[in-house]
Amino acid sequence: MLIKYLKTAIPTVLLLFMLIGFCKAQSGVSSPYSRYGIGDINEQGLYSHLGMGGLALSLSSSENVNISNPASLAWLKPQSVLFEIGAETKSVKLSTLDTSQITNGTTIAYLAFGFPIKKWWGSSFGLRPFSTNNYNVTDEATLTNIGSVDFNYEGTGGINEVFWSNGFKVRGLAVGINSSYLFGPLQKNKSEIFEDPNTFNYYHSELINVWGFNLKTGLQYKLVIDTLKKTELKNKITLSVGAVLDFEADLKARRKIIGVTFDEYVTSPFLILPKDTILNTRDTGTMILPGGVGAGFSIGIGNSWLIGFDYYSKNWSSFSSFDIKDSLYDYSKFIFGLQFMPNPDARDSYFKTVRYRFGLHQENTFINIKGIQLIKSGISFGLGLPLRRINSIVNLGIELGQRGTTDNNLIKENYWRAGFGITLGDIWFVKRKYD
8 A cells, every 4th residue: 555655646746846847937828917016816726616716715525625725624535635737728808998919828727636644634735826927018108308218018937836735623623724835936027218319228127036935724614404304415504614814924035137228129039239237236135925814604505506605805015025015905805606516426317416616706906007906807617527437526617707997098808717627536545355
């Protein structure tokens, strides 16, 4: 049994470190709003939750890992091991009052590995992108006595997260803690190209590498009501509540800034011939990521119906990088989700054992431009397709939504994203009865 464990665990760990390098390279969809803060934040859980709008804080299951609330790991089935991997394709239509553009991208979304240690203790580790910084924006202005100038803003990189979570339970109450290591580069470039040939153009490049630890705690409580005094699960109602607390994280940061003037350049790809170096500095500092709180409630009827609500908020107004604020607003999100499985025990029809999912969400994002706090909203659908012979499940989800507005010459994003995730289950540590 130990040999079987090592044969599975060692390749999984190797794959984890391979994906760390891959996550550094992937950039995802280009969005002008990823210019703010540390980029677009990945607030979603795994794809078993995507179809329900991201509903997760009060949910626990023996057939998938819940990384949104570490307390949920306490309910992993004894002697079972879960391995989950997901990929995502996203398309965004960027629109202003007079023009539009479509951008697409496909990325690895997560890798998670969950297993019980004791009947009352479950654990998980994995890797996922924490934020994505990917944009290329051009603006034009007219300056007095200088004339027209083109500003170009470009950003790449992002922050990745390696996490280790543990959940512990006593009867219907579970508590959990998630410790994660955040790391990654944030590259931001800016160029100013003047129409006046007597004015030197300017190029500014800032590279920030960040690393450090982050902590989250979670709580879940389940109350099972046997409505008909029967033992069958289909006659029982399960009331679940969950809560999470994200602690503020002080990340270490190393910054390199270069500013040069130039007059000769090409646009595609953008290359310059530097003339004079105006700025060349290297320093270290701190990037402060804010804390947050969330709570959720759900009702389950047997294994057939599940309906719930989540609320999460984060005070991004306290974010700072090298002691400089970024004019971000406090963030909040509301989620409604449901899941329906016609007959979990059906043998005559496969589709009666499929999980059908639906969700809604609305966010007050941390981005405020020209006095307008951007709103993000979406609707989602999903399927959980069981693979009985190999004790696994395929989770499919699609989300349709929008962020921003075209008012005040802003940019509106209409997007869709489709997620594919597979959970592979296995049974470990079962003693042999025969040699």
